[in-house]
Amino acid sequence: xxxxxxxxxxxxxxxxxxxxxxxxxxxxxxxxxxxxxxxxxxxxxxxxxxxxxxxxxxxxxxxxxxxxxxxxxxxxxxxxxxxxxxxxxxxxxxxxxxxxxxxxxxxxxxxxxxxxxxxxxxxxxxxxxxxxxxxxxxxxxxxxxxxxxxxxxxxxxxxxxxxxxxxxxxxxxxxxxxxxxxxxxxxxxxxxxxxxxxxxxxxxxxxxxxxxxxxxxxxxxxxxxxxxxxxxxxxxxxxxxxxxxxxxxxxxxxxxxxxxxxxxxxxxxxxxxxxxxxxxxxxxxxxxxxxxxxxxxx
Numbered sequence: 001x002x003x004x005x006x007x008x009x010x011x012x013x014x015x016x017x018x019x020x021x022x023x024x025x026x027x028x029x030x031x032x033x034x035x036x037x038x039x040x041x042x043x044x045x046x047x048x049x050x051x052x053x054x055x056x057x058x059x060x061x062x063x064x065x066x067x068x069x070x071x072x073x074x075x076x077x078x079x080x081x082x083x084x085x086x087x088x089x090x091x092x093x094x095x096x097x098x099x100x101x102x103x104x105x106x107x108x109x110x111x112x113x114x115x116x117x118x119x120x121x122x123x124x125x126x127x128x129x130x131x132x133x134x135x136x137x138x139x140x141x142x143x144x145x146x147x148x149x150x151x152x153x154x155x156x157x158x159x160x161x162x163x164x165x166x167x168x169x170x171x172x173x174x175x176x177x178x179x180x181x182x183x184x185x186x187x188x189x190x191x192x193x194x195x196x197x198x199x200x201x202x203x204x205x206x207x208x209x210x211x212x213x214x215x216x217x218x219x220x221x222x223x224x225x226x227x228x229x230x231x232x233x234x235x236x237x238x239x240x241x242x243x244x245x246x247x248x249x250x251x252x253x254x255x256x257x258x259x260x261x262x263x264x265x266x267x268x269x270x271x272x273x274x275x276x277x278x279x280x281x282x283x284x285x286x287x288x289x290x291x292x293x294x295x296x297x298x
Contacts, residue, residue: 004103005034007132008072009111011149012039014057015066016168018108018140018147023071025137026106033103037072038096039063040080047085055202057152062173069170076100089119093127102132109136142166159204159267171263174203174243175216178255181244190284192229192244193255195262203243206231206271209264210291213245216259224250225295227288228262231271248292266294 006026012019026035041060046053058066064075078084078096087095092114097105105128113119119127125134139146147167155163156172164172174195181194193213197203207230212223224247232241245262247253268290274280 003034004101005036005073006030006104006106007036007038007097007100007102008106009038009097009113010108011043012037012063012067013043013054013149014152014168015063015070015170016147016149016152019067020070020169021140022106022108022137023067025135026104027071029106029135030104034073035071036074036076036100036102037067038076038078038100039067040078042080044080044085047080047082053200054149055153056200057149057156057202058173059175059201062175066170086115089114089123090127092119093124097128098131104133104135106135106137109138111136153202156202156204156264159207159209159264161209161264161266164264171211171265172202172204173261173263174201175259175261176243177257177259180256181242189251189281190227190246190288191251191253192246193253193260195243195245195260197230197241197243203241204230204264204267206241208268208271208287208291210266210268210294211245212263212265212295213247214261214263215255216261223263224248225292226262227268227284227291228264229271246288248288248295268294 006029008022008026010019010022023035043053043056060077067075105124107121107124109121111121121134121136128134141147152164152167155167161172176195176198178193179196181192209228209230211226211228213226214223215221226245226247229244243262268287272283274283
């Protein structure tokens, strides 16, 4: 058994099917070796071209969690700074890869690294000659185009969570600490757990969704079916965008200050500005019944 690891390099935002394929290939190539993933935080574009930084599909802890679920034994996070962005390919290899003593490095066939993405797979192989093998992996496609974080972002923005699961093999998750809202939901008979929409993170378009809520402060906590609203409550002239989750048939949950995960499964409708409380309550009743039916099929 070799103690030298197989190293997989990538950004891995959202950990979609293409990312998982890289890890499976790495594991198959060296089944007995530790599998180490190298990723970057913050997103390199936030340093290189801040005006083009994409909305991220997951927080860093969630990315690490997904990578471990996909088979990583360890995850090394490179703090991506302006200095790192200026490294030559050789500097990158010397600073990041050589200290890990890899037996093999697995990357996507389109992998680029170093200053202005000047390094290619061939460059990496030249720099690693005599120390590690470089194995490029063909991109995973859906039959028409390669799987990518960009495709997942588009699907999230459109509320197409069936497509998200096709691309990712896991649901889109938004997590955060429950804050106190306007407490209108309780008065309406539908108390909600409210999360603020953090800047920089991908969020579905405003509307109502079916999904699940799980508290993250308890091991093996159950997941609860939920009606999820994304938006600013236009009926009440709200301005702050939030994710509000009503756990079906539960009005006894005390979740203020608790970190929860909201997993989105299906879009029910877009956001509507209602003429008053009565039509809103009637629509909420219909939404809950629709969501109960939708989640019953999962």
